[in-house]
Amino acid sequence: MSIVAILGSGVIGLSTAYELLLSQDLCPKELHIIAQHFPGEHPTSHEYTSAWAGAHFRPFPHRPETYESDARESRYTRVTYKWMKDIAARFPESTVRLMQGIDFLEDPPQEYDGDSPGFNSTSLDGFQKLPQAALPRGVRAGFKYNTYCLNAPEYLGFLQDQVKQLCESRGVRLFLRRMTLRSLSQVHDICIGFSVLFNCSGKGLQFDGSYDPMCYAIRGQTLLLNAPQNTKYASLTVTTQDKNGNWTFVIKRPTKDGQNEQYILGGTKQANDNSVIPRDADSRAILKRGRILYPELMKGNEFSVALVNVGFRPARKGGSRVELERSIHGPVIHSYGFGGMGFETSLGVAAHSLRLYREFIGRAKL
Ligand SMILES: Cc1cc2nc3c(=O)[nH]c(=O)nc-3n(C[C@H](O)[C@H](O)[C@H](O)COP(=O)(O)OP(=O)(O)OC[C@H]3O[C@@H](n4cnc5c(N)ncnc54)[C@H](O)[C@@H]3O)c2cc1C
Ligand SMILES: *[C@@H]1O[C@H](CO)[C@@H](O)[C@H](O)[C@H]1NC(C)=O
Ligand SMILES: *[C@@H]1O[C@H](CO)[C@@H](O)[C@H](O)[C@H]1NC(C)=O
Ligand SMILES: *[C@@H]1O[C@H](CO)[C@@H](O)[C@H](O)[C@H]1NC(C)=O
Numbered sequence: 001m002s003i004v005a006i007l008g009s010g011v012i013g014l015s016t017a018y019e020l021l022l023s024q025d026l027c028p029k030e031l032h033i034i035a036q037h038f039p040g041e042h043p044t045s046h047e048y049t050s051a052w053a054g055a056h057f058r059p060f061p062h063r064p065e066t067y068e069s070d071a072r073e074s075r076y077t078r079v080t081y082k083w084m085k086d087i088a089a090r091f092p093e094s095t096v097r098l099m100q101g102i103d104f105l106e107d108p109p110q111e112y113d114g115d116s117p118g119f120n121s122t123s124l125d126g127f128q129k130l131p132q133a134a135l136p137r138g139v140r141a142g143f144k145y146n147t148y149c150l151n152a153p154e155y156l157g158f159l160q161d162q163v164k165q166l167c168e169s170r171g172v173r174l175f176l177r178r179m180t181l182r183s184l185s186q187v188h189d190i191c192i193g194f195s196v197l198f199n200c201s202g203k204g205l206q207f208d209g210s211y212d213p214m215c216y217a218i219r220g221q222t223l224l225l226n227a228p229q230n231t232k233y234a235s236l237t238v239t240t241q242d243k244n245g246n247w248t249f250v251i252k253r254p255t256k257d258g259q260n261e262q263y264i265l266g267g268t269k270q271a272n273d274n275s276v277i278p279r280d281a282d283s284r285a286i287l288k289r290g291r292i293l294y295p296e297l298m299k300g301n302e303f304s305v306a307l308v309n310v311g312f313r314p315a316r317k318g319g320s321r322v323e324l325e326r327s328i329h330g331p332v333i334h335s336y337g338f339g340g341m342g343f344e345t346s347l348g349v350a351a352h353s354l355r356l357y358r359e360f361i362g363r364a365k366l
Contacts, residue, residue, distance in 0.1 A: 004028040005191045007181065008200030009035035010050035011152075012335055014159040015346040016198050016353055021166035026354060026361075031167060032175045032191040039156035046276045049202055050342060052220070052311025053152040054251035054264050056237045057081060057344040058101060059145065061111040061119035069319025073341065074118040076348025081125075083347040084148050094150070094158045095254045099235045100126070101147035106243040108141040119143070136293075139240070149237050150343065151253045188329065196357055199334045203314030212321075215337055217312035219273040221282045222266035224253070224307040231296040233263060240293055248289040250297065262306060263297055265290050269340070271315070278308035315339035322349060324356045331360055 004020060006013045017033060020026055037048035044051045059077060062070035088096040105112055114120060114129035121127040130142035167174040177190060187197055203215045227233075239249040251264040268282050287303055297303065316337030325332045335353050338345055 002026075002028045002195035003030040003032070003191060003193055004196055004198070005032045005034060005187055005194040006198045006200060007034050007187070008198075008202060008336075009033050009038045009160070009176075010048065010200065010202055011053075011156060011159070011342050011346045012050075012202070012338065012349060013198070013200035014039075014156060014163060015350040016200055016335065017163045018159055018166070019347065019350040019354055021163060021170060021172065023354060026357060027170055028172060028195070030173045030175070030191075031163075032177060032194070033163075034177045034179060034181060034187065034190060036178070036180045038176065038178060039153065039160050044153075046310060046312065047202075049311050049314055050156055051153050052222075052309050053343055054149070054222070054249070054266065055152045055155075055343040056101065056149045056249075056251045057084070057147045058103065058237075058239055058249075059119055059124055059147075061113075061116035063109070063111060066319060070118065072322075073320060073338075073345055074123075076345035076352065077341070078123070079348030079351055080344055080346055081148070084150075088148060091158065093154075093256045095154045095256060096148055096150045097235075097252070097254045098146065098148050099237060099252070101145050102130075102236065102238045103143045104136060104139040104238065104240040105141045106138050106241065108241075112141050112143075114143065138243075147237060149252045149254060151255065152343065154254075154256065155343075185329070194330065196360070197330065197332045198353060199332050199336060201336055203312075203316075203336065212316070212337070214317045214321075216272055216315055216317070217274060218315050218339065219268060219270040219275065220266065220309075220311050220313055220340070221268045221270075221278060221286070222264050222309045222311075223283060223286055223303070223305050224309060225263045225265050225297055226260075226299065226304040226306050227263045227297040228299065229261060233294070233297060234261070238294070240289075242289070246285070246289065248286065248293050250290075250294050264309075265294065265297065265303065269313075274312070276310055278310055283308055313340045314342075320345070320349070322352050322356070324360055331357075333357060 124145045126146035128144045253262045320337040
């Protein structure tokens, strides 16, 4: 019987724990989740990216320059989508809500033709290229598909509750350890004799004080809005990419009981910008675009901003890393660098990590 350690309690670490506990063959005797940040902490650290996400599923076609990682990550999103449909049906408290998604592009790259891999009617539910007549002024391409939105902080709490309940029902000893690790050897002290360590630490810094040199942060400033409840955005998430390269999106933040639902209006994508302070200029630019694109969300003639969010998407050059490493300290399964799509890839990523673990055990037995 095994002892499993997971570093990280963001959406990736918790999804890995969740699937591990649901599996028939890999369920451990002890599970240690070691993290500096857990769901529900106040105030929320800017380093805990998961709590700052929108979050919705916004598929995109594979880009020529990053075809391979796009293909892999796209597969994660499809696995996750299937799973999210099931979660939405079974667990209303998860806040996962199925809805329609629309993408509008003023200056679409070539791969946005409606047939390209990862973004076509065979690979997405309800996919449709919108006719020219249905497009707003200035928009040259538009697409519609079935998707979901979730309330990121609430969903993290839901996952953690599931992990606790599954540990109880399956007789697994669970240790949630709030601490900051400085080196790998510390995992050995905390969790003696672990069989595998899942490294779900978000971005490439932290562990031994060094960085994965391929990792970098993409700053995201978004606005949390109080808004009228019965607009079309109650069941629709829209992303507009304008010709200047700006993104303007609206994502519902569903609540457990459906009361007082708020909306995320975003947002910036600022690579290598580490400023945690909300910037007025960013907020003003978002509001200015929002007035034109999504005026239904205004109260009277103004948006009602409840909160300005700043988070950092843990991106990685060449795409995310999901990989087994046989380190001298024992097997480590890396699972980090998911940039702006940690939620929409989460359950597919966890399935991949567990497959790597299963293969490792299989080989060890030979
Ligand atoms: C504005 C914004 C909007 C977004 N919108 C979406 C969206 O619509 N859809 C989507 O899918 N994604 C979205 N994202 C991206 C998503 O939030 C991230 O991809 C995701 O949260 C990454 O999760 P993670 O578990 O890898 O990292 P994190 O959530 O950062 O978790 C890392 C964990 O590791 C722990 N940790 C790290 N180092 C150490 C250490 N040395 N010692 C102890 N603990 C450590 C941390 O405490 C934490 O628990 C958005 C992000 C932002 C900022
Ligand atoms: C659609 O996307 C899938 C991958 O998601 C790909 O295999 C297929 O070739 C694409 N094109 C068509 C026309 O199906
Ligand atoms: C875990 O991943 C981080 C990147 O997030 C890396 O810096 C660290 O060295 C990794 N830890 C181990 C034990 O390999
Ligand atoms: C977005 O718009 C602002 C002006 O509102 C501009 O300064 C900026 O360069 C634009 N592009 C990007 C990629 O942010």
